[in-house]
Ligand SMILES: [Zn+2]
């Protein structure tokens with residue numbers, strides 16, 4: 002295992018930038034926020050730690066990319082920033098996420114509330130769920146894994162047509178696996194950053210996906226007819242549990258982060274780290290490192306403590322509108338982490 006440690010001075014210049022206006026903008030943070038951010042860069046920080054590389058199949062060795070500091074994020078003319086007429090994130094559910102429409106509705110409401118806390122200050126709205134047939138997308142059976150897959154590009158074409166005028170972005174989510182083109186095995190998701198849209202599948206976050214007896218495998222003898230969507234009517238959906246909810250929250254916020262123009266993080270452990278496989282994705286934390294936090298904060302303009310409080314409230318809040326309890330067991334480490342961050346932010350306030 003390799004530890005990707007950066008000297009504190011380097012991390013400070015990545016956070017502050019070298020541009021005079023951006024250094025001045027940094028001064029707008031409260032004393033407490035500055036002490037929190039700067040303390041987070043120190044090697045002994047109790048809240049942020051160095052990225053570790055476990056093998057050559059991890060994202061960083063497998064996909065060399067130029068790292069993105071705050072200044073290069075800020076200076077990118079193609080990044081998207083919400084404005085008063087475009088400050089809503091829309092979530093479009095495609096097909097059933099879970100067993101039964103009622104549970105899908107509840108699940109997606111938990112995701113909506115989570116995104117609204119994470120992107121604190123923006124509205125997150127659900128569009129009425131649609132069936133796979135309503136998108137008119139192409140589909141196929143994957144010849145290796147024998148599960149159903151939807152054509153990601155066709156889903157983006159559908160999302161483009163229905164994107165509301167006041168949208169900052171629209172994201173499609175589905176429990177059915179995706180493929181980008183015939184020659185590819187699968188894809189976790191696909192996005193068009195310039196058009197503010199993306200589509201993501203949580204199918205491979207089901208613990209059983211890679212097992213031999215995965216219930217989403219179709220019978221080898223089944224013949225699919227193009228345009229006949231009846232095969233989706235009672236297609237397998239995974240059982241809802243805390244791990245699936247955590248993975249879905251993590252993927253969704255990571256992918257929306259890209260729509261803001263935030264690239265893969267190479268500075269400290271962060272939800273914006275790239276991931277090449279499920280084990281690496283599970284290793285990533287749920288939240289942003291101080292550098293990516295500044296990127297998001299400058300795009301939206303929240304108080305850091307308010308955002309952490311909203312996330313904490315999401316974990317602690319009972320489900321109100323529905324009967325079942327939100328499965329938050331997997332979020333308990335994150336709850337403690339948020340409490341620690343808030344205690345630092347509030348202690349330095351005095
Ligand atoms: Zn990514």
Ligand SMILES: [Zn+2]
Pocket residue numbers: 266267268269270271272273274289290291292293294
């Ligand atoms: Zn980061």
